[in-house]
Each structure stands twice: as C-alpha cells, then as structure tokens.
Amino acid sequence: MGKKLKTYFRLLAEDREQGKLADLMYPMLKAASKVYARGVEARRQKFARQENRRRLKFPVISVGNLTWGGTGKTPLVEYIVRLISDAQKTPLILSRGYSHDEIEQYRQHLPRVLIGVGKDRYETAERAAQKNRIDAAVLDDGFQHWALERDLEIVTVNTLNPFGNGELVPRGPLREPVEGLNRADLVVLTHVNLVKPEELEAVKKKITELAPRAGIVESYLEPLFFFRARKRQRVPIERLQNQRVTTFSAVGVPRSFQLILAHSLIRPVRNFEFTDHHEYSKRDLEEIKYVSEAAASHEVITTEKDFYRSPGMIADVFDPLVLATRLSIGAGEELLKSRILRLLGGHR
Numbered sequence: 001m002g003k004k005l006k007t008y009f010r011l012l013a014e015d016r017e018q019g020k021l022a023d024l025m026y027p028m029l030k031a032a033s034k035v036y037a038r039g040v041e042a043r044r045q046k047f048a049r050q051e052n053r054r055r056l057k058f059p060v061i062s063v064g065n066l067t068w069g070g071t072g073k074t075p076l077v078e079y080i081v082r083l084i085s086d087a088q089k090t091p092l093i094l095s096r097g098y099s100h101d102e103i104e105q106y107r108q109h110l111p112r113v114l115i116g117v118g119k120d121r122y123e124t125a126e127r128a129a130q131k132n133r134i135d136a137a138v139l140d141d142g143f144q145h146w147a148l149e150r151d152l153e154i155v156t157v158n159t160l161n162p163f164g165n166g167e168l169v170p171r172g173p174l175r176e177p178v179e180g181l182n183r184a185d186l187v188v189l190t191h192v193n194l195v196k197p198e199e200l201e202a203v204k205k206k207i208t209e210l211a212p213r214a215g216i217v218e219s220y221l222e223p224l225f226f227f228r229a230r231k232r233q234r235v236p237i238e239r240l241q242n243q244r245v246t247t248f249s250a251v252g253v254p255r256s257f258q259l260i261l262a263h264s265l266i267r268p269v270r271n272f273e274f275t276d277h278h279e280y281s282k283r284d285l286e287e288i289k290y291v292s293e294a295a296a297s298h299e300v301i302t303t304e305k306d307f308y309r310s311p312g313m314i315a316d317v318f319d320p321l322v323l324a325t326r327l328s329i330g331a332g333e334e335l336l337k338s339r340i341l342r343l344l345g346g347h348r
Contacts, residue, residue: 001270005343006275006278007274007275009029009170010275010276011173011174012026012029012042012170012171013029013164013165013167013169013170013171014164014165014173015165016240018148020071020114021180022127025245026171027197028092029166029170029171030171032129032170032171033167033168033171033172034117036168036169036170037168037177040124040144040168040176042176043048043095043146044176046146046148047146047147048146050169052147052168053146053147053148053149054122054147054148054149055106055148055149055179056122056125056126056129056137056148056149057074057129058129058134058135058136058137059135059136059151059152059153059343059344060094060136060137060139060142060148060149060150060151060152061080061136061137061138061139061150061152061154061340061343062139062142062143062145062151062152062154062230062307063076063077063080063138063140063141063142063154063156063345064139064141064142064143064144064145064154064155064156065141065143065155065157065175065333066143066157066159066163066174066175066176066178066180066181067161067163067164067173067174067175067252068169068173068174068175068252068253068276069159069173069251069252069253069276069277070158070161070252070253070254070256071156071157071190071252072156072158072188072190072219072221072251072275072327073140073141073156074102074105074106074140074305075221075325075326075327076112076156076188076219076327077093077106077138077140077326078106078109078110078189078341079329080138080154081093081110081138082110082111083337083340083341084135084136084138084340087115087341087344089135089136089138089344090114090132090133090134090135090136091114091134091136091138092113092114092115092116092125092128092129092132092136092137092138093106093110093114093115093116093137093138093140094116094121094124094125094137094139094140094142094247095116095140095141096117096118096119096121096140096141096145097117097118097119097323098141098277099277099309100309101277101305101306101308101309102140102305103115103117103309104239104309104311105305105308108137108304108308109142109233113304114128114132116128116137116230117277119322120132120147120203121139121142121145121147121148122132122147122148125137126150127201128199133204134346135344136343143175143180143184144175144176145211151186151274151343152185152186152339152340152343153183153185153186153212154184154185154186154187155181155184155186155187155188156188156190157187157188157189157193157203157207158190158252158253158256158261159189159190159191159194159195159199159203160191160194160195160253160255161253161255162203162206163178166178167311170198178210179210180212181207181211181237181263182210182211182212182213182214183211184211184214185213185214186215186216186217186293186332186335186336186339187207187211187213187214187215187216187217188217188218188219188222188332188336189203189216189217189218189219190219190220191219191221191256191259191262192218192219192220192295193220194220194256194259194260194263200263207219209331212263215311215333215335215336215339216331217329217332217333217335217336218246218329218330218331218332219303219327219328219329219330220327220328220330221256221260221325221326221327221328222325222326222327222328223237223261223263223264223323223325224237224247224325225324225325226239226240226301226321226322226324227321227324228319228321228322229311229314229315229318229320229321229322230315231286232245232317235321237264237266239264240264240266240298240299240301240321241266242265242266243263243266243298243299244269244295244296244297244298245266245267245268245269245297245298245299245300246268246269246270246271246272246288246292246295246299246301246303247261247268247270247271247272247301247302247303248271248272248273248274248288248299248300248306249272249273249274249302249306250273250274250275250276250277250278250303250305250306250309251276251303251305252276252307254273257272257303257323260323260325261301261323266301267295268297268301269295269296269297270291270295270297272284272287272288272291278309279310280306280307280309280310280313280314282313282316285313285314285317285318286317288300288318289317299320299321300318300320300321301320301321301322302314302320302321302322302323303323304322304323304325306322307320307322
C-alpha cells in the first residue's frame with residue numbers, strides 16, 4: 001500500500017477525514033470491520049481450546065494492547081526486562097519482528113539481553129533455550145497471540161487515546177473488542193502525566209468496568225536527554241527550551257511526543273507527522289531539512305524509534321537531535337514488581 005494511501009486510511013480510522021469520498025469510505029470500512037471481527041472471534045475460539053495452545057518450560061509475561069500502536073509497549077518491555085535482570089535472572093524478549101525499529105531499540109538499550117524474533121514465538125523460544133539458560137520470556141505484542149500460554153497478561157493503554165473511536169480495524173484502531181480487556185491481569189496506563197486528573201480518573205473507571213479483576217498501574221515517559229544522530233553526543237533537555245525547532249515522527253500517537261516536548265518547554269515551529277512505522281525516504285528527510293531551514297529552526301528533533309528505523313539515511317541527510325526517554329512507574333509499581341518477581345520464584 002502506498003504511503004499516501006496508508007496515511008489516508010489512518011486518518012479515516014481516526015475520524016479526521018471529511019468530504020464526499022470520506023462519506024463513502026466510512027460505511028465500507030465499517031462493513032470491513034465486521035468481517036475483521038468475525039475473523040478475530042474465530043481465531044480466539046480456536047485457541048480457547050487447550051490443545052491448540054503451547055506452553056514453554058519457563059514463565060511467559062505478555063505485554064500487549066487493544067489498539068494498533070502508540071500505547072507504550074516497548075518502554076514497558078524494557079522496564080520488565082531490566083527488573084528480571086536485576087533479580088539475577090535471564091530474560092528473553094520474544095517478538096514477531098513486525099517492526100525492526102523496536103528490535104533495534106531493544107538492542108541499543110539492552111545490549112546483553114537475548115532477543116528472539118520469529119512468527120512462531122514458541123519455536124523461537126525453544127531454539128533460544130537450547131543454547132541459553134532462560135528464566136522468563138517477555139512476549140512483546142502478545143495480547144492477541146493466543147497460540148502461546150502466558151503466566152501474566154499485561155495490557156498497555158494510552159490515557160491520551162485509550163480506545164480511539166471505539167471501532168475495530170480498519171474503521172478504527174481496535175484490534176479486538178474492548179471487552180477483551182477482561183483477560184488482563186494488569187493494565188498499565190501510559191502518559192498519565194499528560195492528561196488532567198479528572199480525565200485519568202475517567203479512564204481508570206472505564207478500565208475497572210471492563211476488567212474488574214485487573215490491577216491498574218500508572219506510568220509516564222520521562223525525557224532524559226537528546227543525542228546527536230551522527231556521533232551520539234548528549235545534549236541537555238534544557239538547551240532546547242524556548243528554541244525554534246522542527247519535529248518529525250511516525251509513531252502511534254504523535255500527540256504524545258508533542259506533549260512530552262511541551263512539558264519540557266519545547267514547542268516546534270514546524271512539525272511533520274507520518275503513519276506509525278513509516279519507512280522514511282530520502283525525499284521525506286530532505287523535505288524536513290528544507291522546511292526546518294526555511295523556518296529558521298535551530299534544531300530538528302525526532303524520537304528514538306524514528307531514528308532507529310533509518311539511522312544511516314537520517315544521518316546522511318542531516319544531524320537531528322534524538323529524544324531519549326525512560327519509563328517511570330507511579331501508582332501501582334509495587335504491584336507490578338511483585339507480580340513479576342513472584343513468577344521468577346516458581347513456575348506452575
């Protein structure tokens with residue numbers, strides 16, 4: 001699918017397109033969502049049968065979501081992996097490998113951690129276990145991967161946009177009906193510092209209605225520093241405050257990136273937003289460079305995921321600053337830690 005077409009369908013799913021064509025497309029996408037829903041339900045029923053699911057010999061912690069991106073899975077996976085490592089245990093990250101930017105980010109942030117990439121997560125884990133001691137697997141994007149048994153089901157929900165427009169793909173961002181959240185053991189709310197207290201409480205109330213047995217954990221991304229794309233020199237956050245900057249990103253919820261910057265007193269004069277996991281072309285990057293120079297921007301800023309998606313190409317065209325962040329846990333941290341560490345002590 002072409003880049004412009006992908007962008008158009010993404011805007012339709014976010015109710016951001018208007019006009020005669022959009023009026024024609026919305027009912028068609030709604031019908032397609034019903035077909036998608038039947039497929040999801042058929043797959044769920046298939047793996048509801050015990051004989052169709054497989055169990056590994058070590059605990060499996062699943063980190064997933066209900067929507068199609070921007071919920072903060074990657075930093076949570078990193079947090080969990082560090083927690084396991086700090087307990088003197090050996091974790092394995094299991095990923096389908098759909099997006100190489102996430103894999104590269106894991107490799108950069110967790111250079112000594114095993115990463116298994118493959119469509120069949122069970123076989124991938126088994127191969128890794130033949131050569132390495134593994135104490136626990138963290139299943140990246142595992143909420144809809146019903147083929148593999150898990151011992152802890154964690155779901156991330158972005159408080160800025162919890163369930164989108166409430167519609168299933170392709171009419172909306174939901175990968176399954178919101179009632180599926182009832183399977184979660186823990187729900188980790190992300191970007192809680194970017195919403196008003198009453199908005200956070202409304203989200204928590206909805207989560208409790210959908211998943212009454214799930215524990216709720218609050219988290220946010222803490223900006224640490226910037227680093228140069230070419231030589232990785234660190235630049236303090238404060239240096240960019242109240243400066244003219246241009247930003248670009250291709251993440252699930254671009255507003256999250258913009259609000260994180262705004263909370264650090266960084267407000268761009270120009271901003272480029274692409275669809276999630278967009279593969280940048282040289283033309284894209286040259287346009288960003290041209291516009292930033294025309295706007296007299298002092299710097300260009302992007303996210304780590306965007307940088308790791310095309311590091312060589314980006315560094316060839318210009319030398320932007322990359323925002324480094326870290327997940328911080330607020331309310332519910334002890335609950336999260338205890339549920340994970342309990343698994344490491346014994347596997348049923």
